[in-house]
Amino acid sequence: MAFGKGHHLHLVDGSAFIFRAYHALPPLTRKSDGLPVGAVSGFVNMVWKMIEDNKGPDAPTHAAVVFDKGSHTFRNDLYDLYKANREEMPEDLRPQIPLTREATRAFNLACLEQEGFEADDIIATLARQAREAGGRVTIISSDKDLMQLVGGGVEMLDAMKNLRIDSEGVEQKFGVGPDRVVDVQALAGDSVDNVPGAPGIGIKTAAMLINEYGSLDELLERAEEIKQPKRRQTLIEHAEQIRLSKQLVQLDDHMPLDYGLDTLEVKDPDPEALLEFLTKMEFRTIVRRVSETLGVEAPTIVETSDTPAAPDEPEMPESKPFDLEAYEVVRDAEALQVWIDRIRDRGYVAVDTETTDLNEMRALLVGISLSVEAGQACYVPLMHRDENAGGLFDGDSLAGGQMDRDLALSMLREVFEDDSILKIGQNMKYDAKIFASVGIDIAPIEDTMLMSYAMHGGLHGHGMDTLAERYLGHKPMPIKELIGSGKSQITFDRVPVDKAAKYAAEDADITLRLWQTFRPGLHRARVTTVYETLERPLVPVLAAMERNGVKVDRDTLSRMSSAFAQKMAALEAEIHELAGESFNVGSPKQLGEILFDRMGFEGGKKGKTGAWSTPADVLEDLATTHDLPARVLDWRQLSKLKSTYTDSLQEHIHPETGRVHTSYSIAGANTGRLASTDPNLQNIPVRTEEGRRIRGAFVPEEGNVLVSLDYSQIELRILAHVAGIDALKEAFRDGLDIHAATASEMFGVPLDEMTPEVRRQAKAINFGVIYGISGFGLARNLRIPRGEAQGFIDRYFERFPGIKDYMDATVKFAKVEGFVQTLFGRKIHTPEINAKGPGAGFARRAAINAPIQGTAADVIRRAMIRMPDAIEGMPAKMLLQVHDELLFEVRADAADALIERAREVMEGASLPAVHLSVPLIVEAGQGQNWADAH
Structure with a gap:
């Protein structure tokens, strides 16, 4: 059927669907083999909803799902920093990308992508072709970059909000019609895609200028007429950059396509093919829904426990229904005392805080939720505002029906600081900092997020929504239902108390049930020691460091x-x-x-x-x-x-x-490494003069100095130990230059005749081997031919055969068990280790590196946990952890004593659990800034 007048084309932004599904829904893994499938599940549900919602007289006659293919496009050739700010694709999303293509074909939908172009360019080309043929086009996406295509029979549909975007909607967003969107974007730039634009000019100013001058070309031609000096200078100086930006944001609607509109005709799904795919993914709910809709018998998804992850899978507790209406709002001291008595009787309580901000240093406490029995929870509102309140907190702005804040905190302080009562939380570090801000030192604590991390590191995320859905079969109330999103989002203190109570109390109820599930699961997974010695005791240490700041x-x-x-x-x-x-x-x-x-x-x-x-x-x-x-x-x-x-x-x-005040994520990296965010202080470069100067801006208070203690080559020392490399172990024990010693072993050069170039080559190989470097990678690092680099690696393994033996044994163990372990028992799951295709090499390298990097991370965790007791009474504070380094602030006259004590803790951190066959050496420095101390 030739596409023409009366036909309706739906173009789905498939890449947007994938990322929306990945970020909006909890992670999920396939039970049979641990493969991440959460984004695929969300994608499938979104496509099915789209199909079901688009039936009737306005249904599409033609449709396609369009994807990005690869990351390099013609725009990178124009500007190599295009999209340079984009973060790497999450590791658990990478294997799901090809599955979304397979899902699209299973729905009998056209699946389109093309090397060198973005999905938006394919959409632009097909939309133009359809419009010129006399048909209508609906682009199913909310991407602002596609709004330049709207008009002349083309509209957009935000499927998540069921919101149609026409020319008027585009003008409301950009201040100009679709035909001038590109001009506005070229001026305003785009920080997400790293489109430079004109510095200091935003969307509103850009729209004003384009409306005044008619077009970008006219504006740049007449830039000298602009009266505002700074704006005039910006447009004149950055004219070429602005023109480049227009090339970057302008979609290519004349792509050479290998298919025509006629090939995109809508076809009904083939029940057998669709259900075969959904069954393979083990999506039970949608298998049932699709089967009912298509009028066929639902296939059976066989339950299996024959998977690497099965031993670590905790059992679900006896289920009690979640009844949000049953939760109590505690509004006075008498009601709160009843809960305090119940807490004392039980000896434990699940607790959660509601605040105005995710950043603990800026957040204000709004309310507290408590639970001591599954299905029973309460919310204590403290600082909710009256709906008519102005901008600032004051006594008159509080909503009615709340407890007096000081009275509630005074009553709860005795419970929260009572060592005989266990306080259970999800991401307890956040709550500990919130309570510290109001003078409560909450202890002892349990953390369900860290329990999950100890058992399931590498399998899935550890956020509450993920854990509730996976282990309790319950989807919590979304926070967006209460506070909204985007520009209309409100803070939690603006949420009415009765609505807030359901959400907050549910969190405490979920946390208690997860604790009841995970506590025995730790023992079954044989990670109780990991949780008790490496995870739980680190929470108060990091909370104190974050509040200290630098x-x-x-x-x-x-x-x-x-x-x-x-x-x-x-x-x-x-x-x-x-x-x-x-x-x-x-x-x-x-x-x-x-x-x-x-x-x-x-x-x-x-x-x-x-x-x-x-x-x-x-x-x-x-x-x-x-x-x-x-x-x-x-x-x-x-x-x-x-x-x-x-x-x-x-x-x-x-x-x-x-x-x-940075924030550390304890459960972020699978290997146990901490991640620093908001801001990230772990990636400040130190190998360049300019990078070191940035560290020079980190200073102590007057009378103090900064002290840095850094493990020397800890990962190489651990490699020498675990792989049993006698030559390396002897070099470390003798205090030799390890890179020179390696070069001497490999190339037969005496140490006293070692040249800097030969040592540099050995150093690159030493560190490269830990991360599974290839001949190609080493060739690039050393700027030598690939064959010569591969020869170096081959000679390295020949001289140190234990390393190759360690690698092979580690990969074999991972393939059989589904995880690798650090010397301290931390499990890092490897769900992709048996996968085929391009991801297999990465999974293998990650499995080899994880026990080494993870053991190093465990060592410094153990040192950090012991440090507060070791330096108690000293005029010193621990401020930062940067991988193998700890940074302290100390009174100048106590710096040497601190170094001596902290070094002793760090160098003995593996003991008594692990006796390494090589010594741990810590290098120390002090100074009036971080650069001088390091």
Whole structure:
């Protein structure tokens, strides 16, 4: 059937569906083998809902689901920093991507993707073709980048909100019609996709300018007429950057496609094919729904316990229904006392706090929920506002029907600080910091998130919603139902008490039930010791560190930002001189023309648009033969340091403390490593002079110094121990330069004749082997031919055969057991270890590295847990953990004593549990800033 007038084309933004499903729904793994399938489940449900919702007279006659393919497109050839800010795809999402394509085909829908182009370009091309053929188009997406296509028979549908977006809707969002959306986006830029735009110009200003001048081209032509000096200068100086931005945001609606509209005709799903896929995924609920709708018998999904993850799977407790109406609102002292008496009788209580902010340092306590028995919970409202209240808290702004805050906290303090009563929470570090802010030191604690992490690290996430759905079969009330989202989102103190009580009390009820499930599960999974010695006792330690924060000198950061800007300007001048002409250093297109067209460098590659590509690896290769690409790399590095650190760190300085308060995620990395966020202080570079200068902005209070203690080559020491490498163990015991010793073993060079180049090669191999480096990767690191690099690796394994034996044995163990272990018993599950295809290599390398990195992480956790007692009474505070380093602030005259005591703790941290065959060595330093101390 030829597509034409009267036909209706639905184009589904499949990539948006996937990420929306992944982030909005709890993680899920297939029971038979532990494969992550949460995003696939969400995707399938969204597609099925779309099919069911689009029946009747306005149903589509043609449809396709469109996906992104790969990450490199013609836009990266135009601008190599395009989408450079995007985070790596989550590891548990990666294996689900091909399954969503398989799901699309199982629904008998056209599945479209094309190398070198984004899904948006395919959608733009098909929408144009359909419009020109006289048909209608509905783009099922909420992506603002697609709004430029609206009009002339094309509209958008936000399926999640059931909201149709026409030309008027686009104008409400952008301030211009769809035909000028690209102009506005080019000016405003996009931080998510790293589209530069015009600095300092946002959507509103951009729309005003485009409406005034009619188009972007006209605006840039007449920029000198603009009266506002700063805006005029911005448009003149960044004109080329703005034009580049327009190329980046403009969708390509003339893509060469291998298929036509006629091939997209809607077809009914084949029940057999669809149900076969859904059954393979073990999606019981939707199998039942689809079978009922299609009028066929639902296939049976066989329950199996023959999976690597099965021994760690806790049993579900006897189920009691969740009845949100049964939860109590505690409004006075008499009612609260009843709950306190019940808590004392039980000896434990599940507790949760409701606050105004996810950042504990900015959050205000709004209410507290309690539960002592499954199905029974209460909420104690303290600081909910009257619906007509103004902006600031005051006595008159509180809603009625709440307990007096000071009275409630006074009554609960005795329970929360009673060592004989166990306090159970989910992510208890957050609640501990909230209670500390109101003067309550809550202890002892249990943490269901960390119990799950100890049992299921590597299998799924450990958030409450995930755990409730997976282990209790219950989907909690979404917070968005109460506070909304986006610009209309409110803080929890604005939620009416009765609604808040249901949500808050349910959290406490869920937490108690999870604890009842996980407590015996720890023993069955044989990880009780891991939880009790590495997870639970770390909570109060990290909470104290986060509240301590670290002082940052705003003036130093500001001066560095200015210095970086000046140095960038100087580098630009040097680059222009080396090039023999001026050009925009930030423009990959212009740089490519200089390097490959005018200067004639070899090794350049052109993208689909015909522009030269200038990513970092290309410049690094060229930098070995000429200064210009080397200076460009220096310029780019400074640009990143300025925007990521010296500018943005200033925004994280707390207005009251004058310090930066990072937050550590205990259950973030599968290996036990801590992750630092908001801001991330673990990724500040230390190997460059500029990076070290950033650490120089971290300073002590007057009269104090900063002290840094850092494990020396801890992962190599652990590798030598676990792989039984006698030569490495002997070198470590003798205190030799391990890289020189390795080089001597490999290349037969005496230590007293060692050259820096040979040592550098050995160092690259030593560290590369830990992470499963390939010959290709080592060749790039050392800038040597791939064959020579592979020869180095082969010789390394030949000289140290125990390493290869360790690797092979670790992978074999992972394939049989479904997990690997650290020396302290931490389990890191490896659900993809038996997978086929491109993910198999990554899973193998991760399995090899996890016991080494995980053991190192466990060692420093043990040191941190012991540290507060060790330095008690000293004028010192532990501030930061950065992988193998601990940072302290201490009174200057006590620095040496602190170093001696802290070093003793760190070097003996593995004992008595693990006796390493190599010594742990800790290097220490002190100074008036972090750079001097490290």
